[in-house]
Amino acid sequence: MALVIPKETYSGKIYNVQLGSGAKAVTIGGASALPFLGFEGTFPNKPAVALEVMDIAPDDWPETLRKAIGSAGSNPVQWAKFCQQSGADMVALRLMGTHPDQKNKSPEEAAKIAAEVAAAIDIPLMILGSGHAEKDTQVLQAAAAATRGKNCAIGKAVEENYKTVAAAAMANDHKLIAMSQLDVNLAKQLNILLTQMGFDKERIIMDPMSSALGYGLEYTYSVMERIRLAALLQNDPMMQTPIVCDIGANVWKVKETMASDAEMPEWGGLEDRALAWESVTASAMITAGADMLIMRHPGAAAKAKEVISELMG
């Protein structure tokens, strides 16, 4: 008797979300089966890799990163161009300088930088606040207005500020990144609340909250798996948004990407180790179903793109 491969039938599908415009526009999502099970469904779009840029110099980033970015790091526009040249699918501009504990830059300053960066690149742009829920409302409102028409992803909308951030994205025709704290039920709840205020669910990108390899990655992985099962098997319209994993910010804070060769000789050379840490974290998220990754090292991003190409066949 011939072997018959058991197949799952899915009733749901992930929404297609387009970012940017023109020849370099990126579409994510569209999967109709669990990640890369090509015999069960279709995967029309590759996961996109975004490289991160800040509105301030990356002085507090580890040396391995600063070396890779070089002098471009001193200017957000140059830095964004550098990311584009490095082969990134997107640029993720994190307006870290607006954080009250950082340089406490004004929303107007942030908006100016966002507009300049958007004008300097032709790949899509993601605009992220500093993670200060209150300040982010003003910063993202200003940045969203300054980049109107660029079809950016704006975020992150969280429980404390989702109304204002979503309104800013809606008013300026952007997509929205909605983040909840590693919890499937809260992720669904946030999407319901956004939908109830009139935000189109097919313009949301979900951030399940990422982590780094060795530091709770399996929690993110498990949350993503449950999101996808609800989206595909239960056909839950609130769970069918694409997923973004913000990994660079987590990976480049752990000891494995910072400890020097002398400090940890048994761990192998720092540079290879650090790059491997980010690219392996990326591959884990890709296989868990990430549609978009935010990364920091161009070398690690290139590795992640190789993994994606091989998996997509």
Next chain:
Amino acid sequence: MIVIGEKISVIAKKVREALGKKDPKPLQELAVAQDKAGAHFIDISIGPAEENGPELMDWAVKVLQEVVEKPLCLDTTNIKAMEAGLKAHNNKWGVPIINSTSNEPERFPMMELAGKYNAKIIALTLGKGSIPADAEDRCGIAAEIMARAMENGVPMENLFLDPLILQLCTMQDQGLQAIRAVKMFQQLNDPPMQTVVGLSNISNGAPKHVRPIINRNFLTMLIYEGLSAAIIDPLDKDMMDTVKTVEVIMGKKMYAHSYLDM
């Protein structure tokens, strides 16, 4: 669970009058309201319609599908009217349901239509003569209906077995027999057979204020045993909240604080 909205029924005065005058508005309003409330199919019951059945069903199907992008559940004992409805139905949003066949010979042509038009069909486990005594009796009838479906080229996934809901106030033991039948029907095939009930029959004859309580609790028990579809009033919010809550408790839908709003 599949919700078949029951509001457009010839039994209701407003609907009867609208059908009589061919006034589309009241029917369309009910269809839109049920669609918004989460119905997956909209039932259109025109009764026997002996005079103008085919023409009436053709008209009703078309006016309803002008306003809702949903498949319909065609409800008439008139064979010609059923066929007219199947012809008029736009399958763009799914195939229609024939409501209904049974093990009574005069209902056999409905199964032929299901085969001919590749429609879904509700089959009441009711034979000639007396009503079924218990769940085992219902399974026997179901097996005969399934054989007839196969003869007519109706795939098992298009068949919804209905255990025949009888009223609690006069046949108290039949409620439990229907629940047992829903469980047993599923075991008659792999993949499991689909099941459906006309829910409100359970509370027929009971005082008005008691009826919704009986209906909701009965539905909870049926869903727990795996019921696939129910003909209910989707505009009854308590009823829909019951469906959603049972589905969340059973792990078929993911919980979120606002799950009732979706």
